Amino acid sequence: MKKKFLSVFILICWQSFAQAANLLEVYEQAQTSDPVFLQAVAQRLSTREGVPISAAALLPNIAFTASPSADKVGYSGSNFDPVVDNSGSYVNPRNLTQRNFSMSLSLTQTIFNYAQFSAVAQQVSLAKGADATLNAALQNLMIRVASAYFAILKDEDNLSYAEASKLAYAEQLDQVRQQYKVGLKTITDVYTAQASYDSAVATYIAAETTLSNDRENLRVITGVYYPHLSSLSDEFPLVSPQPRNVETWVKKAVAQNWSIKSGQYNVSAAREQIRQQYSGHLPTINVQTTFSKEVSDNINNYSSFTERNGPGTTSDRGIALNVNVPIFSGGGVVAQTNQASYNYQVAQQQLEQTIRSTINTTRQSYLSIVAGISQIKADKEAIQSTISSLEGLEASYRVGTETLVDVLNQQQKVFQAQTQYATDRYAFVNNILALKQAAGTLSFDDLRAINAWLIDKKRKTLRRMSVKSLSTTRHNKTLHMTKQ
Known part of the structure; x- marks a missing residue:
């Protein structure tokens, strides 16, 4: 009975471990574990306490x-009059x-205390700014989680491409060595194939390292290590921004971006600080x-x-x-008022910088989404073209009209086209989120919509294949991979 229970327990744990986590699950974990976001939550609560603290000065004390x-x-001296104790006796107490x-x-x-009135108004502005900052931190958490999540998916794709390339080069090297032994190839062909294989091995090792590092980057945010993540479907839609007008998005960003709102409240608080310091001249x-x-x-x-x-x-x-x-305080009130005025100018310039940066991000994200649609389509065509070219070079190589170097170079172009496709796919999704963040509209619903594009499947490394069989097999695989 105990063995049966233990077997069932191990099976449940294994299934839980093997099940791929999706974007929403990772984000919900990050909400309760990310130190950056939790710090923003605590800072907001701390700042809001400034309102009742400052208002307390206006209430009865x-x-x-x-x-x-x-x-x-x-008592001493001769003139001291004796007194009577409770028993009726005269005593002379000292x-x-x-x-x-x-x-x-x-x-x-x-x-009337204008400084206290201004302090309350200042703390109200700071409290509203803290609310805006927290909203900005929440959206930033969504962006950081999504970026780390899709970075891992891109690394997994690149690793699978690198492994397939390494296996193809390995079999090509083995073929060339066998042909060299029977006198069909020269030692130069062997060295050329060996160099390509060594380069593919280095690329594969680098891809493994990048994947491990990005998994750790996600652990920093969530506090959890995720060995398996749901993959981005090959059928995900290439949606255009709505409305399809960049200036509309810019206006929306200036009006709704949470970082801009936070900066505006900081400017208002700095203005109240000037009034608070100037009140040193008032009764x-x-x-x-x-x-x-x-x-x-x-x-x-x-x-x-x-x-x-x-x-x-x-x-x-x-x-x-x-x-x-107040009559005179050594010029301290004037100096403090001037200092507050300069701090107000600092807050204004910080707000201006935030506005310009937000506008720039909005435009870039919008244009990147529009261009990304064309880039992804072009990447699919490039993969098919490079594979078709590789097939032609392989056929020519077998009849002796093309060299091994041409075949290996074309194989490298296939790998580059595949990795570029992976890069552009995930950049497209990240740009969608970045545009919504800049506009101040990024929400949990956006993550839920993108999460619907994910599928839970095991990522398999491509099987070992030769250059001869690679062209036809990979061509079929790539057509399936890039089909919308």
Whole structure:
């Protein structure tokens, strides 16, 4: 029974491990694990607390104080009058201990303080800016997850192409060596085939390293290592931006981009900082009410002393209007106001830089999407053309009208066309997300739409094949791969 349970458990774990994760699953994991995004969440919560902190200065301030004390008083001299203790005897005390208890309740209310009013307005702007920054951070998380995800898919494609190329060169090298042994090829042909194979091996190793590095890059964001990811379907649609007008997208970006909105709120906060510093020239007014009470008594039980200095209670009530008019503060107010003005100019220029950068990103992303549609179609044609050319060169090589170098060079062009196709495919998807991010409209629904283009399939390395069989077999594979 235990063995059966263990077998079922291992099977479930293996299936879970082997199942490919999709883009939405990776993104949801990143939302709870990415330190950059979680830092933005905490920063937003911290900044929003500035509003009630600054508003507290405008609300009533109530304070209560209590001060119990005990005092020991010494008496000396011949003129000191004796006192009677509780037994009726006359005594001549040299020390008297008294106890006192005082308490005070005060209420202070601001009537006019322009600095405090400006501080509240400044914190409100900063809080709104923090909300905009968090939204920008959320969209940036989507972009980073998608970029890391599709970088891995591109690396896997390139690795499969590199492996197929390496296997083809290996079999070509083996054929040339066999032909050299029987005198059909020269040593130069062997060296040429060996050089191509060595180059293919180096390319394959580099592709493996790049894939491993990009998997680790995704782990940095999610905290999870993903050995299998769902692949981008060969049938994914080549959609054009809607509306198909770059200026419309630019206007939308200027109006809705979250980084621009954050910069605008920062400018507003910097403006309030100028007013806050300038308020050092203005008077402040507040009203204060107090109630205090003091109780005193001696603890020596001297009746005659108590009669003259017995228990006493003192109460005090008052209300005051405090007006503070600044006259001169050593020029500090002027300097602080000037500093705030310069910081305001800094915020304005940062906003301008953000606007220009956003406009540039919007235009580039839009144009890249439009051009990407044509590029992907051209890449498919290039793959087919290079394979057809390779087939012709192989046939000519077999009859002796073409050299081995021409065949190997054409084989390299096939590999380059395939890797370019992979690069352009994933760049197209990333540009779609970048355009929506620039326009401020990127959302979870966009990731869900792209996730529908993914399929869960095992990525198989191409089987070992010779240059002779590679042309026909790869031609069929490529036609299937590039079919829309």
